[in-house]
Amino acid sequence: MENNKSIIVLDDVLDIEEFESLKDYSCEETRFRALQAGDKFYYVADAPYNVIDKVNLAIEDAYKAKIQKSISFLRLASSLFNVDLRIHCDNGNVGTDFAPSHGAVFYITHDEKNINGTAFWKHNEYGYVCPSDFTDEDIQKKIMCDKEDQSKWNLSTIIGGVPNRLLSYPAGYFHSKYPRVMSGKKIKDSRIVMVVFFKI
Numbered sequence: 001m002e003n004n005k006s007i008i009v010l011d012d013v014l015d016i017e018e019f020e021s022l023k024d025y026s027c028e029e030t031r032f033r034a035l036q037a038g039d040k041f042y043y044v045a046d047a048p049y050n051v052i053d054k055v056n057l058a059i060e061d062a063y064k065a066k067i068q069k070s071i072s073f074l075r076l077a078s079s080l081f082n083v084d085l086r087i088h089c090d091n092g093n094v095g096t097d098f099a100p101s102h103g104a105v106f107y108i109t110h111d112e113k114n115i116n117g118t119a120f121w122k123h124n125e126y127g128y129v130c131p132s133d134f135t136d137e138d139i140q141k142k143i144m145c146d147k148e149d150q151s152k153w154n155l156s157t158i159i160g161g162v163p164n165r166l167l168s169y170p171a172g173y174f175h176s177k178y179p180r181v182m183s184g185k186k187i188k189d190s191r192i193v194m195v196v197f198f199k200i
Contacts, residue, residue, distance in 0.1 A: 004101070004200060007120075007173070008062045009159060010166040013106065014054060019164045022051055026108050029187045032076050037095065042082060045074040047194050055106055055196060059168055063200055069098045070198035074108075078190035083181045086147045087121050089130040091171035092139035096197050103175075104168040104196035107161040111183055116191065117161035119178035120169075121153040128156060130172040143174075161191070171197075 014022065025031070031045040052072045060067055076082070090103035105118055122128050123146070130143060146152040158178050159167050169175065177191065184190040 004063050004065060005170050007159070007170075008166075008168045010058055010062060010168075011162065012164055013058050013166045014051065014164055018051070018054070022048065023108055023163075026074055026192045027188050032074070040084070043076040045076070047072045047074050051106075051194065052196075055104070055166060055194065056198070058166055059102075059104060059196070059198065060200075062168065063102075065200040068199045069096075070196060071096050072194055072196045074192060075195050076187065076190055076192050077177060078182050078187070079185050082177075084148060085150065085176055085180045087153055087174055087176045088144065088147055089139065089172050089174055090197060091130060092134075092143075093136045094197055098199055100171045100197040101199045102168055102197075103171050104166060104198065105161075106166045106194040106196070107163055108192040108194065109188065109190065110161045110163055111189075111191075114179065114183055115158060115160070116182070117159045117178055118167055119158045119176050120156045121174045121176065122156050123174055124152050124154070126174075128174060129170070130174065132172065161193070168196075 025048060032043045034041045035044050056067055056070060090100055110116055182191045
């Protein structure tokens with residue numbers, strides 16, 4: 001498999017002090033704001049520039065390629081909001097002004113009692129990867145209509161959401177957060193990740 005088509009997992013991307021500083025920064029609830037996309041609300045915050053730079057360098061080193069464009073932000077999910085399944089791919093309209101070749105998740109918090117992270121799925125008709133010739137309209141009509149219907153999908157694998165772990169994958173791969181509903185109510189017990197969309 002070509003390197004840029006691989007799922008890549010990197011642990012200990014930040015040194016201990018950098019990561020603890022990021023965790024403290026991310027657990028300040030006032031940083032997060034509601035972002036509306038269609039009929040859904042997501043809770044996002046700005047990511048520190050030094051963390052963005054270090055994660056981007058790790059991505060470039062892993063894929064042996066330069067990032068042409070990227071966007072990064074923190075995202076929050078708990079037992080109270082962002083509780084949908086939403087199996088999707090990232091090569092459609094993800095709110096960027098460019099078509100990402102890849103997505104990435106950098107895990108900041110995790111659930112110590114339950115399996116959690118990112119799940120990859122196989123669609124009953126389209127397989128593991130969104131067809132490359134699908135337009136944004138095709139994705140909405142043929143994929144996103146099934147995003148909450150688990151009978152249309154088979155769970156392939158779960159990458160554990162280990163703190164200070166970076167997961168990167170081609171944008172066409174079908175995936176979701178895991179589990180569907182986080183167990184935490186307080187921000188420190190919720191799922192906080194840095195999301196990256198990028199093009200190489």
